[in-house]
Amino acid sequence: MAEQVQYEELVRQFSAFGAVKREMGRILPSDCPSGSAAVLTLLSRHGDMRMSKLAELLAVDMSVTSRHVAHVAERGWIERSPDPADKRSRILRLTPAGEERVREMSRLTTELLAERLSDWTDEEVAQLTGLMTRLRASFDDCRSHRPPAPPDRPEHPTRTPAITQ
Numbered sequence: 001m002a003e004q005v006q007y008e009e010l011v012r013q014f015s016a017f018g019a020v021k022r023e024m025g026r027i028l029p030s031d032c033p034s035g036s037a038a039v040l041t042l043l044s045r046h047g048d049m050r051m052s053k054l055a056e057l058l059a060v061d062m063s064v065t066s067r068h069v070a071h072v073a074e075r076g077w078i079e080r081s082p083d084p085a086d087k088r089s090r091i092l093r094l095t096p097a098g099e100e101r102v103r104e105m106s107r108l109t110t111e112l113l114a115e116r117l118s119d120w121t122d123e124e125v126a127q128l129t130g131l132m133t134r135l136r137a138s139f140d141d142c143r144s145h146r147p148p149a150p151p152d153r154p155e156h157p158t159r160t161p162a163i164t165q
Contacts, residue, residue, distance in 0.1 A: 027108045029101075031075060035068040037105055040077060040094065044102040048093040050083060077101050 025034050032040070035058075042057050043049065049057075055065040069092060072078045077098030083089040094102070117125055 024109055024112060027112055028105060032101060032105065033071075035064070036071050036077075039065075039068045039072050039092075040098055040102050040105070043078060043092060043094045044099065048091050050089050050091060052089070054092060072098065 028034065028037055038058055039054065042054060046053075046057065051062065051065055051069060054069070055062050058065055058068070069078065069080070073080060075097075076095055078092050079095055080090040080092055083091050120128075
């Protein structure tokens with residue numbers, strides 16, 4: 001197990017990582033803020049789904065999810081259709097325009113990463129990817145084993161993720 005000082009440095013690095021996320025957010029098209037980008041990315045990655053599943057993947061409440069969905073639907077990037085299994089629910093699906101928006105965002109973020117990591121070796125990029133994947137898996141494992149939140153804090157805080165969920 002790592003030393004306490006290593007975890008403290010890791011916390012500092014996580015805090016500083018906000019600058020990376022902000023720069024990646026700045027390259028998004030102006031009509032597609034990060035919450036909308038996350039909706040499109042998740043639908044592209046996971047396929048058609050109910051709003052409740054999307055809220056779960058975004059790790060935000062339904063009201064936040066509804067705002068993001070309304071934004072992308074207004075732009076014609078997704079369509080909402082009745083769920084055959086439950087007419088009260090809607091199934092969300094990317095439209096061809098939404099698929100094109102996802103491809104554009106992927107191209108922009110890939111170009112930014114390629115530019116900023118141009119002095120990294122392929123091995124270093126692969127190592128970073130592997131470690132980040134492992135870190136996320138560690139937190140996904142903890143999600144189902146999370147201790148109850150203190151009474152003064154909500155168990156699932158509302159947050160908007162980055163593009164790469």
